[in-house]
């Protein structure tokens with residue numbers, strides 16, 4: 001596949017409802033959409049990075065810089081034979097996983113269109129129908145949280161995840177269990193606690209949570225291993241798993257019993273699949289997290305969830321969960337928490353160039 005042209009578009013879409021985690025509150029999502037042209041086809045990818053370096057060190061500005069000044073020059077006008085060749089070409093850049101992921105997605109999309117195959121089949125996905133969970137941010141009050149959870153349960157979501165932070169944790173979980181009984185429930189701390197907070201985790205351990213996600217430091221594996229020994233509830237790692245090597249270390253140390261795979265965080269879909277396969281072999285279930293992706297990133301995640309070891313409902317939910325308008329048509333809509341993966345070539349949904357243009361703040365076209 002000869003790469004003839006690559007475009008970057010910084011796209012900004014307002015959220016229907018603010019989303020708050022232990023990092024803070026966001027009102028709109030800004031991501032970079034990649035368009036890659038080759039052999040008469042156009043592949044689309046998405047770097048679903050945040051605008052500030054809170055979740056990861058990458059931001060819109062670092063992704064733009066690394067893509068424009070390093071990754072695009074490494075790929076443009078090259079004849080890229082297969083995904084292994086692609087990975088070698090981008091390996092001259094250390095880290096910058098969200099930047100790589102957007103370009104890698106566009107390359108996968110191009111290859112799938114060229115072969116006339118759906119992506120999930122190229123990735124050896126076995127599951128045709130996937131289930132959706134929902135991630136509920138920190139609200140202004142427990143009453144607000146309970147009413148939002150009720151709404152999502154009514155919509156059919158298969159699992160509720162609530163974001164926690166110090167001061168918004170045990171009381172909140174107690175109230176949710178009291179109101180909704182034994183629903184599939186988990187919490188995500190986004191690294192907001194330290195080992196000194198053991199009493200919080202011992203209290204949470206009594207509520208039969210499916211898992212506690214990323215309780216401790218974003219780069220830690222050893223404190224998590226110590227904490228996991230003390231808890232019945234499985235620990236799920238998100239931020240700490242930056243790629244295949246940290247996944248191997250986490251499994252060796254016993255730092256977690258579940259891994260949340262986000263393609264942008266781990267360096268793309270090729271790496272995501274490698275981590276999936278490693279965990280599958282070790283009987284550690286994985287599930288697909290989310291970065292409030294627009295439809296393109298969301299569609300890739302849908303395809304990824306078809307792999308057999310994605311054993312919990314992911315954070316991959318309907319476009320309408322977050323946005324009034326998405327940049328693909330039709331938008332991704334789960335019905336009663338389930339979605340059947342389309343069998344069309346590519347990722348099963350059509351990107352809408354008019355909507356990308358409508359929400360685009362700036363663009364870069366290579367060659368200039």
Ligand SMILES: [Mg+2]
Pocket residue numbers: 188190213214238239260289
């Ligand atoms: Mg998380």
